[in-house]
Amino acid sequence: MQDFDFDERDLRLLHALQVRPRAPWTALAPVVGADAVTLARRWNVLQDRGLAWMTSYKGSGARFVGAIIDVTCAPSMMSAVIQGLVRDREVVSVDQTAGARDLILTVFCSTDAELSTFLLDRIPAVEGITSTRTHRVTRMITDARKWRLRSLATDEVRALERAVPLPTPRASAVSAEVEKDLAGILLMDGRTSVADLARLLRISPTRAKTALANVLGSQRVVVRLELARTSSPWPVCVWYFLSAPASKVDLVAASLAGLNEARLVVTTGGTHSIAMAVWLRGVEDMAVLERQLGEQLPYVEIADRSIVLRTPKHMGKRLDTDGRRIIQEI
Structure with missing residues (x-):
């Protein structure tokens, strides 16, 4: 049961x-409107309660292949x-x-061969899965690093960016071993300080x-903020599968990527042309969004949709039934 609501300062910080x-x-203090000590303390509270956290994953500068997989159990x-x-x-x-479908999986593999092994060997070996359908990602159009809470004004955002x-x-190369270890540390905590990184990496x-x-500069690794969706102003997540x-x-x-609600837009080589995940303020907003799509993109068919009931894992982090991060890593 939800027992927490982010206040306005929380939303500005996030x-x-x-x-x-x-x-x-x-640097955040003058933008958010609170001193640095207060912000650090509040961030620790939000993290400890599993309400907000940093995660990391492979970006456009890294080699990986992705798929959205429907699973029936x-x-x-x-x-x-x-x-x-x-x-x-x-x-x-x-x-x-x-x-x-019962489950929607987001899968990242290093190569096509690894994805094939996952799809052809590992998934069929999971007892209880009765069927799957794979939407092979052909292009990542946008993801949640561009989604915003819309709590800061445009001039405040620009001030922070400056x-x-x-x-x-930088010119110096990074060894594969250091990069792998660094990515693992950032997955655990994307805000790990340089001093702690040096200590953990022994450099x-x-x-x-x-x-x-x-x-980070080459986007081989992306660090982004995540928050407990069910405690946020946008508690409803819906997957859409579209044909064009x-x-x-x-x-x-590109038009879908411009939607304020869009958290993920990918083109696929599967049954449908595009898969999209959105966050909404309520299930009734599905009708509003779908009417908007019909008016602006009349040649697009919403082939299917699924409302997310629960998210046991999100971008590498395990979540509880209330959508909060479980601090103990899997």
Whole structure:
């Protein structure tokens, strides 16, 4: 049961962290409207309660292949299937849904061969899964790093962007071993300080700072803020599967990426042209959104939709039944 609501200062802090996830508290303070000590303390409270956290994942600068997978399960085996899937490192998200499928998996693999192994060998071996349908991602149009809480004014966002420039790659190369270890640390906590990175990686702070700038600046690793959706002003998540004429898929996908509600838009090589996940203020807003799509994109067919009932795992983090992060890692 939900027993917490973010107040306006929380939402301002979280919006600022969406813009610059690793910004120092001193840089965030004038934008959010509270001193650095207060912001750090509040962030710790939100983290400890599992209401907000940082995560990381492979970005456009890294080699990976993705898929959205529909899963149907035997009802008596649902819990066991979910527990097995949330432990799988290549399954980054698990959504339990109402609709034509029981689960929607978001899967990232390093290569096509690894994805094929996952689909052809590992998934069929999971007892309780009765059928699957794969939507192979062909292009990532937008993801939740661009989704905003809309609690800061435009001029406040621009001020923060000026105060904290985006990281840029540096000339020094990063070894594969250091990059792998760095990515693992950022997955646990995307705000890990340079000093702590150096200690954990057993390298100098200068090398740690350079490695961090390289992996973030090249988008081989992306750090982003996440929050407990069910405690936010947008507690409803819906997956949409859309079909569009081949000549208009790119245009449609770009238009969908501009929606305030869109958290993920990908083109796929599956049954449908596009898959999209949105966050809404209520289920009644589905009708509003779908009417808007019909008016603006009349040649697009909403082929299917599923409302998310529960999210046991989201972007590498395990969540409880209230959608809060479980602090103990899987």
